[in-house]
Amino acid sequence: MNNYPLLNAFLTMLWFFLWILWFMLLFRVIADVFRDDDLSGWAKAGWVILVCVLPFLGVFAYLxxxxxxxxxxxxxxxxxxxQAFRQYIREAAREEPTAAAATAPAPRSGVDELERLAGLRAHGDISExxxxxxxDHLLRV
Structure with a gap:
């Protein structure tokens, strides 16, 4: 009844996961080749050809x-x-209010604004x- 022993199932799963790991490593190396600005076009082409023609040797040589x-x-x-994300957030926070924002509810109280500023500082969105x-500006007003 049992034609596929447990050890064979374990070995099949092991080979399957090793195969997946190999492809992840292969794609990671190819992505690194294309993302590297220090490599010339010829060097990129050479690495890609080596990795495609002799994958095991190419990947291990690259590593x-x-x-x-x-x-x-x-x-x-x-x-x-x-940095780009933080810059985007800062620019979005400094944009002028739109027409929809002009019809927004009444402005926050000073305590709410101080709390919001403290949260921005805690997350590193604004400097000390x-x-x-x-x-100081809020407390003067």
Missing amino acids: IARGRGMGEREARRAQRQE DEYQRAK
């Missing part, structure tokens, strides 16, 4: 030769995305200096 920089490039890319200037 040995350029593996250390993969993490650094990914960290720099994540920092640039985070910007927070102090805005707080």
Whole structure:
């Protein structure tokens, strides 16, 4: 009745997950080749050809030769995305109110504004200096 023992099922699952891991690694290397601005077009073409023609050798050679920089490039890319996101938030917060905002409910009280500013400072959306200037302005009004 039992034609497929438990050990064979385990080994099949192991090979399946290793296969998935291999493709993830392969795509990660190819993505890193194309995202790297330091590589020339010829170098990118050479790495892609090597990875496509001799995948195991190509991926392992890439990891040995350029593996250390993969993490650094990914960290720099994540920092640039985070900075762009924060800049977008700051610009969106400083935009002039639209017609819909002109019909919005009455403005917040000073306590609400101070609470909002403290939240922005806690999340790092505004600097300490910007927070102090805005707080001084609210307290003077």
